[in-house]
Amino acid sequence: MLKSKRVIKFFVCWWLAVCVCFVVSFAFEGKAQEGGKTEVISQVPKVENVGGKNRQNEKASRSEERVNKGGEKDEDLTTLPPNGGKPVEVSVGVHITNFAAIDEAKENYEVVGYLKAAWKDAHLAFDAKNERQKYRFHDLEKVWHPFLEFVNKAGENNVDNALIVADPDGMVSFSEGFNIKLSSDFDFKRFPFDRQKLKIAIESFRYDETEVVFIAKPKNSGLSKDNFVSLSEWKIENFTQKVVNNKLVTEENPVSRFVGELDIVRNYQFYVGKVFIPMFLIVVISGACFWIDIEYFEALTAIGLTNLLTAIAFSLSIAGSLPKVSYLTFIDGFITISYVFIFLTIIEIVWAHYFSQKGDKEVAESSHRKGRWAFPAGFILGNLFLGLFLFMPS
The missing domain is CATH 2.70.170.10 (Neurotransmitter-gated ion-channel ligand-binding domain)
Structure with missing residues (x-):
């Protein structure tokens, strides 16, 4: 039971760290944009x-x-x-x-x-x-x-x-x-x-x-x-x-x-239908791994890696439709958060398999079950923080 609590704390810390990193990066990005903004008619x-x-x-x-x-x-x-x-x-x-x-x-x-x-x-x-x-x-x-x-x-x-x-x-x-x-x-x-x-x-x-x-x-x-x-x-x-x-x-x-x-x-309808919905479905498929028993390690690993490669290939295919700017946009942040959570899914699968192989199957199954709600909650919160910092008035 003690090990199970440690595993849960570990993943909670990871998700909080990811969210904090995005919040800090966008906060500094917004300040930099405000500080460097000049009126175009004097250019x-x-x-x-x-x-x-x-x-x-x-x-x-x-x-x-x-x-x-x-x-x-x-x-x-x-x-x-x-x-x-x-x-x-x-x-x-x-x-x-x-x-x-x-x-x-x-x-x-x-x-x-x-x-x-x-x-x-x-x-x-x-x-x-x-x-x-x-x-x-x-x-x-x-x-x-x-x-x-x-x-x-x-x-x-x-x-x-x-x-x-x-x-x-x-x-x-x-x-x-x-x-x-x-x-x-x-x-x-x-x-x-x-x-x-x-x-x-x-x-x-x-x-x-x-x-x-x-x-x-x-x-x-x-x-x-x-x-x-x-x-x-x-x-x-x-x-x-x-x-x-x-x-x-x-x-x-x-x-x-x-x-x-x-x-x-x-x-924005084009980007919702061609970018947000497909990327969201890829993330949902990764989240479905938490509903498959940890005993099917090979299948879970294949699903996670396939989703990660699919997300990368998809983002490369739509890169020509995105503005080429030096700062992160909302759609860039959404795609990056999707990368992070797909990657964390793979890490969790490997981590649970490690505990299962050591004979501590209870800890492995417990952490795998926690991911069923922690994964979607973390993904939603990450995008909410992103939207708040980009859409709040300066």
């Missing part, structure tokens, strides 16, 4: 630094040009619109027509849509009655515009069309069709039950906030309702927008920045 310093230098140089040259020309009246249409010394207010919006692709390994995505902006320019006002025109079309290079660019772009921006239209009162509307890859900050710790916020960051390449200030207008932004907008694996929930001030190292004044956030949720 392109080279582009911003070059833009900052250009803004400073061009701002100085524009001031000198005004002095030489003797004021704003003699300036051409490409100069800043007169606004009484205040910065020009530019409303910015993004209308998404297609969420084309997402690359989880490179942490970027491809999106198609329209970039829209509007501002007031007295230079372009005209008399609609005399000229018999409701609006005027202008060449982009011949009139002033805020030089909008995507800060977090990960590839070349393919511009389909660009248009500038001025109303009689000088209200200017700008529209540009784009097809671009953008980088974003992905967090796959909860994969495949994760949701992502894909960011679209837009700044003026040429002007800081003393000259241009962005204004977010919801009516200028939105999502197309066409069926082809979403990807099969992702569902678009919402698109929000805001304007923030971004302070660059190379500039004295911050830059106005438009930030659009595309909220997407992964459709």
Whole structure:
């Protein structure tokens, strides 16, 4: 009876040690992710630094040009619109027509849509009655515009069309069709039950906030309702927008920045049916070994080893469908816990057989019976701890 208690304590200690190891590892992993997390729209310093230098140089040259020309009246249409010394207010919006692709390994995505902006320019006002025109079309290079660019772009921006239209009162509307890859900050710790916020960051390449200030207008932004907008694996929930001030190292004044956030949720049904259920069944088969008498040692050993090799082969076959990240995701933790408990089943079978061969059959049978409830309880608790640490709010 004493030996039986020692064996039970041994296995309880092992299972507790495994659970504690997973809890500690994921706790430190979460802290590391929180500590190292940076906003993605500041991941392109080279582009911003070059833009900052250009803004400073061009701002100085524009001031000198005004002095030489003797004021704003003699300036051409490409100069800043007169606004009484205040910065020009530019409303910015993004209308998404297609969420084309997402690359989880490179942490970027491809999106198609329209970039829209509007501002007031007295230079372009005209008399609609005399000229018999409701609006005027202008060449982009011949009139002033805020030089909008995507800060977090990960590839070349393919511009389909660009248009500038001025109303009689000088209200200017700008529209540009784009097809671009953008980088974003992905967090796959909860994969495949994760949701992502894909960011679209837009700044003026040429002007800081003393000259241009962005204004977010919801009516200028939105999502197309066409069926082809979403990807099969992702569902678009919402698109929000805001304007923030971004302070660059190379500039004295911050830059106005438009930030659009595309909220997407992964459709997890594929992974439940193709990964979780098959792996769970393999674990259940291993747990069934505790219901077979320890006398059938060869059969129990064969079942345990076969399950372990099957689990390894299965995980290798699905590796291409998992995100290639340096930290553990929920699905990685689930597969690892399955490995551990399949392996512990084999250890328990060998341990019970050892006691049986020594003639202490009572201890062997007792530990084997305890595994009937200890195995599923430990497996469930291990995954509960995993889920708690990954799904609890930061």
